[in-house]
Amino acid sequence: MKYAFFPGCTLESAAEELMISTKKVASALGIELIELNGWTCCGASHIQDVDDFLATSINARNIALAEELGVDKLLTVCNTCTLMLRTSKLKMDKNEKLNTKVNTGLNNIGLEYKGTVEVTHLLWALIEDYGLENLKKTVRVPLKGLKVANFYGCHILMPPNIMGFENHMNPRSMELVAEALGAECVDFDQRLGCCGFHAVFPAQKEVMNMTGINCLSPKDAGADCIVTPCPLCQMQLDAYQPDAQKGFNEDITMPILHLPQLIGLALGFSPEELAINRHVVDAIPALSKGFLPV
Template sequence: MKRYAYYLSCINEAMTKEVDRSLELWQNDLGVEFVRMHESVCCGGSNLDYVSPKHFALVNGRNIALAEKLGLDLVTSCNTCLLTIRSAKKKLDESPALRDEVNGILHKEGLEYKGTSEVRHLLWVLIEDVGLDLIREKVKVPLSNYRIAPFYGCHILRPSTLLGKDNPLEPSSLDQLIEALGGKTIPYEHKNKCCGFHTLLVAEDESLDVAAEALGEAIDAKADFIVTPCPLCHTVLDGYQSKALKKANIKDSIPVFHLSEMVGLALGYTPRQLGIKRHIVT
């Protein structure tokens, strides 16, 4: 049994509870255990570093230190949490002075940032640790009847100097997982584009235009559903889908699944068990 320190992202705790619900169902089937870090705090998204770099380093150094205390790598199912925490780790690893300052505060609660735990995405764990061969063996309900549009999202691909697992221009990891689960991937231009989430509150029209382009292309390619490894991308592509498609005058819709739900379906769990009924578009 491979064990990981599972970072509880804000979006999953509040809006996309089905991500963790489905993950809990199938983790043992694939020989992994995600130990929830209930003492972790918000990573600050893509904003805290600009407002207060020291607090950014502190809260994420603490998150990593909690994983290090368990002797485990930190794993997240949110792309933005991935980029944010890896960014903080890079700053702490490259600056002894910053690391000492952060540890001076962390020591008050018996924690220390050492830099020994890796920060990884759930998708990477499935590909690298569980392995596609084992996943193929465990499939009970192959997704062979489905044409699936993978939507990677920005923060698992870019910047490649910090993430480095996929070619940001031609990513393949999610495609490989879909195929291992028996599904058929469709090639489409927007699979590695932005979903528009991070501009939604300040430039809604532009955000909806971006989302509609991805949704419309997947619909035109006759995909049965979109799958994404990011709950923020899911929030836009599912929750704001009706608004985006209406604005683009597209008279159709397409379901959007979380990565953990797609895996659960292939492992034999029902849509009800996986929480898919929580989606806006089903």
């Protein structure tokens, strides 16, 4: 299995641990990831506020770079990157006039958007391409007794006309993967909650409140940790957790893992190999309580 790989900015700087764990896990699963040469930031749901046409163009360029590699799919591990790339793709595929206009700009720099590459996320690729049965076969350390709270994040689900992998009001993909790894999934109110990351600057007070609620909800449901397919949700819930704590009397402590880290644990990697020790909220005690040998 071979994919063009779009890491996204966060994996290069603030979530390098996700770059490490994604590469290790992909390699262990026999998935080849070819990083796009010269990829740019997807716009992170901000550039369209300045210039919508530009936002479409830069992502059409990213997709065109993947098309040159002759692969079927461009894979990301970030919800927002996936949404931004798919938004551009949908516009390019459905709007002929816009397609011509954007392609004129791309042709000027020696590129062409053809529309031959799909944009996917690791979570989807594991279910759709790799297969859960195959995933189960790779498990070396079943995550028995680990209670995980799956925090989907908005941009892997919505808007459904752009994402559409599963029903946005009742998704199952995260549970299917976590259960394939042997973990126990906990149901909690904020399972489909919003992390608030994209407005953490202009709406700091509100987003810190949301972070507290997002941590308390799975805690009350008895979860050992949150798992999310998005590095931005991870950063919001983990790195801002000490700030969010200040607004709450009760202890909101909740370890937050990236999806590839959870998979990596089941494949037999140590928390250190997956750089889980880099998270702000220490996840290792929670993992030791579960399946890891103390």
